[in-house]
Amino acid sequence: MGGVEDGQPPSKRLRLSCAGSSSVSSGVRTEEPVAASSLRDSMARPRQCQGEEEVIGSRGMIKKLEFVRLIAGALYALGYERSGACLEEESGIPLHSGAIKLLMQHVLDGSWDESASMLQNICLDETIMKSAKFLILEQKFFELLDNGQTMDALTTLRTEISPLNIKTSRVHELSSCILHHPHSQNGYARKDSLKPKLRSEVLDELQKLLPPTIMVPARRLEYLVEQALNLQRGTCLFHNSSDLDMSLYADHHCGRDNIPSRTLQVAVNGEVVLKHRLCGHQKSVCQVAWSPDDQQLLTCGTEETVRRWDVLSGECLQVYEKAGFFAVSCAWSPDGESVFAGFSDKSLCMWDLNGKELESWKGQKTVKISDLAVTLDGKQIISICRETAILLLDKETKVEKLIEEDQAITSFSLSNDGKFLLVNLINEEIHLWAIDGDIKLLTKYKGHKRSRFLVRSCFGGLEQSFIASGSEDSQVYIWRRSSGQLVDILPGHSGVVNCVSWNPVDPHMLATASDDRTIRIWGLNGANMRHKVVQNNGTHQSNGKL
Amino acid sequence: MGRLFLIELEGRIYSCRLCQSHLGIADDIISKAFHSRNSRAYLFDRVVNVTVGEQEDRMMMTGLHTVVDIFCVGCGLPVGWKYEFAYEEDQKYKEGKFILERNQLAGPNVNAFPFVEAFGLVGIPEPVDDA
Numbered sequence: 002m003g004g005v006e007d008g009q010p011p012s013k014r015l016r017l018s019c020a021g022s023s024s025v026s027s028g029v030r031t032e033e034p035v036a037a038s039s040l041r042d043s044m045a046r047p048r049q050c051q052g053e054e055e056v057i058g059s060r061g062m063i064k065k066l067e068f069v070r071l072i073a074g075a076l077y078a079l080g081y082e083r084s085g086a087c088l089e090e091e092s093g094i095p096l097h098s099g100a101i102k103l104l105m106q107h108v109l110d111g112s113w114d115e116s117a118s119m120l121q122n123i124c125l126d127e128t129i130m131k132s133a134k135f136l137i138l139e140q141k142f143f144e145l146l147d148n149g150q151t152m153d154a155l156t157t158l159r160t161e162i163s164p165l166n167i168k169t170s171r172v173h174e175l176s177s178c179i180l181h182h183p184h185s186q187n188g189y190a191r192k193d194s195l196k197p198k199l200r201s202e203v204l205d206e207l208q209k210l211l212p213p214t215i216m217v218p219a220r221r222l223e224y225l226v227e228q229a230l231n232l233q234r235g236t237c238l239f240h241n242s243s244d245l246d247m248s249l250y251a252d253h254h255c256g257r258d259n260i261p262s263r264t265l266q267v268a269v270n271g272e273v274v275l276k277h278r279l280c281g282h283q284k285s286v287c288q289v290a291w292s293p294d295d296q297q298l299l300t301c302g303t304e305e306t307v308r309r310w311d312v313l314s315g316e317c318l319q320v321y322e323k324a325g326f327f328a329v330s331c332a333w334s335p336d337g338e339s340v341f342a343g344f345s346d347k348s349l350c351m352w353d354l355n356g357k358e359l360e361s362w363k364g365q366k367t368v369k370i371s372d373l374a375v376t377l378d379g380k381q382i383i384s385i386c387r388e389t390a391i392l393l394l395d396k397e398t399k400v401e402k403l404i405e406e407d408q409a410i411t412s413f414s415l416s417n418d419g420k421f422l423l424v425n426l427i428n429e430e431i432h433l434w435a436i437d438g439d440i441k442l443l444t445k446y447k448g449h450k451r452s453r454f455l456v457r458s459c460f461g462g463l464e465q466s467f468i469a470s471g472s473e474d475s476q477v478y479i480w481r482r483s484s485g486q487l488v489d490i491l492p493g494h495s496g497v498v499n500c501v502s503w504n505p506v507d508p509h510m511l512a513t514a515s516d517d518r519t520i521r522i523w524g525l526n527g528a529n530m531r532h533k534v535v536q537n538n539g540t541h542q543s544n545g546k547l
Numbered sequence: 548m549g550r551l552f553l554i555e556l557e558g559r560i561y562s563c564r565l566c567q568s569h570l571g572i573a574d575d576i577i578s579k580a581f582h583s584r585n586s587r588a589y590l591f592d593r594v595v596n597v598t599v600g601e602q603e604d605r606m607m608m609t610g611l612h613t614v615v616d617i618f619c620v621g622c623g624l625p626v627g628w629k630y631e632f633a634y635e636e637d638q639k640y641k642e643g644k645f646i647l648e649r650n651q652l653a654g655p656n657v658n659a660f661p662f663v664e665a666f667g668l669v670g671i672p673e674p675v676d677d678a
């Protein structure tokens with residue numbers, strides 16, 4: 002950038018500043034009584050020697066001039082016009098130089114020629130200058146055109162816009178507007194990009210073109226504060242609270258109290274009320290899946306059939322089977338209109354609710370112990386197809402994608418947005434995979450114990466930002482999803498913890514099932530947070546598996 | 548009780564004599580010329596459905612080795628051991644491999660109905676008795 006260039010400043014304080022801050026601050030200093038700065042306390046002692054800027058903050062990283070300009074900008078953005086002006090007056094620090102103020106006013110007034118010539122008074126890099134001029138003249142062109150002043154628009158295009166010698170293809174587009182303009186009444190519609198913008202939009206565009214020292218970005222202070230909050234949230238280890246709970250008054254920090262860590266309820270066999278005994282399976286049941294509307298259950302018997310039940314009446318509504326083979330897994334489609342099952346011949350099957358087979362996929366599609374899931378859009382079926390691989394089968398395109406691991410896969414669970422898969426491995430690791438688009442391993446979770454049993458893990462918490470898992474050491478393990486950091490280990494059970502399920506509605510409630518024959522419900526530790534847990538009695542879709 | 552996680556093998560399968568959990572397949576046998584205190588033993592490249600015990604140094608006929616005993620996941624029967632480390636240079640080939648004791652094994656049996664039948668496999672060799 003060049004040096005200071007004075008145009009015709011309306012007043013002393015409207016001096017133009019191009020080298021930006023330093024020249025403005027030198028202007029400021031001349032207005033500030035020397036005594037005032039020498040009286041400041043040591044914390045805010047101005048480190049103002051010749052050629053240096055005044056800084057504030059404990060680390061001296063914030064330039065006072067920039068800070069005050071942002072505050073003024075924020076005041077104007079909030080609609081506090083008088084306060085903004087007052088701050089500029091009192092601090093002697095203008096939000097914008099006089100030239101910029103005039104320029105902005107000209108743009109809002111639609112004084113395009115004045116705006117363009119005002120640009121000359123602001124010292125700018127040649128390229129920026131041309132782009133800014135183009136922006137302004139283009140708006141002039143469109144407004145003339147819309148006013149029916151076609152000839153004037155043409156003149157602007159020929160004598161003002163074209164000579165800038167930039168954006169040739171855009172110039173062609175503009176001239177095509179003139180050609181088509183007479184027909185605009187009979188149906189020829191211009192694209193939005195070929196219509197005049199709101200003048201305030203032109204200002205926004207202009208601000209993006211000009212260096213930020215010359216024209217302070219709109220709402221910059223808000224942006225910075227948001228950035229700080231985002232950072233605080235991102236580094237909050239136990240973060241499990243709503244954004245509404247964040248405050249500007251204190252740094253955000255969720256304590257250990259914000260994840261379920263206290264046993265609220267222990268359900269031993271018999272404490273829950275037996276509603277129905279679902280009779281029909283000859284052998285043990287290995288999978289249970291709730292229908293999306295919570296009204297029905299799908300169950301898969303070991304080496305048997307799949308059955309659909311009415312939860313209210315306890316009646317078996319339908320049996321799904323494949324002659325000569327036994328079922329190994331079952332799942333609902335997300336719309337609850339069809340059911341899926343894996344079979345011992347390694348195939349997968351899809352039926353309508355009445356048991357009419359809609360489709361089947363033969364070949365190596367499942368193993369004997371496999372979870373089965375269908376993505377939210379109902380398009381992809383997910384199944385463990387080999388000891389170390391998970392198949393993502395697109396129902397319509399027949400495209401098959403694979404997640405390949407080095408170790409045997411024991412189980413998996415799908416995130417509630419259907420974009421991530423949590424994969425449990427035989428070697429005491431849990432892997433998080435992105436399955437939306439390119440398949441990619443994201444994070445690994447370790448620490449829990451597993452050597453003999455099917456031990457499940459799940460997503461949970463606010464925005465599913467935690468991973469929980471059962472463990473053969475009778476404890477429940479909780480990790481930060483993003484970092485893989487182990488954040489809590491919950492003792493309490495006295496046998497293998499086989500299954501964990503985080504309440505999908507209440508981010509502060511977790512249920513765990515154990516070989517000690519109990520189910521534990523975990524909630525927040527802090528008594529003051531407890532109402533959040535107790536109040537929740539809504540029903541929700543769950544996908545319980547034994 | 549929770550559900551045991553058991554891997555199903557295919558081929559000529561050796562399984563636990565008590566609970567029939569699959570342990571290894573004939574194709575993965577590196578050598579049958581091994582012995583344990585009680586029985587003949589086979590060296591396997593890969594064994595499944597076992598848990599491991601504590602690591603310890605054990606003097607074998609072929610020298611000092613670091614080993615872990617292995618137990619059937621289904622029933623806890625001790626079925627052999629795994630070589631973690633061999634001190635003798637010429638025994639290094641055993642590291643990471645498994646010993647299954649013959650007297651703890653059933654089989655080998657060809658994988659039963661229905662996985663095999665489903666694929667209409669023919670010409671699978673009859674189980675051989677190598678006891």
Ligand SMILES: [Zn+2]
Nearest residue numbers: 563566619622
């Ligand atoms: Zn056994």
